[in-house]
Amino acid sequence: SSELTQDPAVSVALGQTVRITCQGDSLRGYYASWYQQKPGQAPVLVIYGKNNRPSGIPDRLSGSSSGNTASLTITGAQAEDEADYYCNSRDSSGNHYVFGTGTKVTVL
Amino acid sequence: QVQLQESGPGLVKPSGTLSLTCAVSGDSISSSYWWSWVRQPPGKGLEWIGEIYHSGSTNYNPSLKSRVTISVDKSKNQFSLKLYSVTAADTAVYYCGRGFSSGFNDAFDVWGQGTMVTVSS
Numbered sequence: 001s002s003e004l005t006q007d008p009a010v011s012v013a014l015g016q017t018v019r020i021t022c023q024g025d026s027l028r029g030y031y032a033s034w035y036q037q038k039p040g041q042a043p044v045l046v047i048y049g050k051n052n053r054p055s056g057i058p059d060r061l062s063g064s065s066s067g068n069t070a071s072l073t074i075t076g077a078q079a080e081d082e083a084d085y086y087c088n089s090r091d092s093s094g095n096h097y098v099f100g101t102g103t104k105v106t107v108l
Numbered sequence: 109q110v111q112l113q114e115s116g117p118g119l120v121k122p123s124g125t126l127s128l129t130c131a132v133s134g135d136s137i138s139s140s141y142w143w144s145w146v147r148q149p150p151g152k153g154l155e156w157i158g159e160i161y162h163s164g165s166t167n168y169n170p171s172l173k174s175r176v177t178i179s180v181d182k183s184k185n186q187f188s189l190k191l192y193s194v195t196a197a198d199t200a201v202y203y204c205g206r207g208f209s210s211g212f213n214d215a216f217d218v219w220g221q222g223t224m225v226t227v228s229s
């Protein structure tokens with residue numbers, strides 16, 4: 001299967017921790033990358049590889065992986081973390097990309 | 109600073125061809141990156157369309173492969189998307205992006221701002 005499944009929505013209290021998961025067979029062979037998208041804006045890469053953050057991404061965002069599941073954790077969520085988050089990886093063939101279904105994160 | 113800028117018609121007629129171009133600045137399209145197109149229908153998630161390397165090698169989403177062509181113009185430092193036989197289901201914001209592949213660490217590190225394309229008569 002080339003699908004990546006995410007929970008549609010999660011909420012987190014300000015300052016608390018939330019974990020977003022992404023499940024798919026391709027994640028057994030490829031790391032997921034994670035993208036943050038705010039309304040009306042292009043996606044922004046926040047995590048790639050084992051747990052790498054591009055320059056400018058706060059360290060309260062972190063990634064991990066186990067088996068067929070990749071996770072993005074926000075530790076000490078801030079109001080500016082409210083956004084849609086998408087995972088992405090190569091499919092099992094290695095020749096195509098697939099995006100996850102997306103998770104809307106609400107910071108209460 | 110690398111920047112990508114999409115351009116093309118915002119309105120395409122059903123059964124017509126959607127044509128978009130992504131201009132790359134701050135980097136050479138002949139560098140060691142793959143260049144992708146991604147789309148997002150209104151209110152929905154992201155869908156990868158396909159990618160091209162400067163050599164001309166391409167990979168396409170199997171669900172769109174029969175209707176898509178991605179090409180590169182090294183002289184203009186840009187790449188293009190053509191989507192044929194469009195329907196209302198192809199209405200979306202279309203993004204271009206730069207993709208890097210390092211072992212099993214693949215990601216899109218630079219994105220264009222996106223351009224809305226509506227399919228309607």
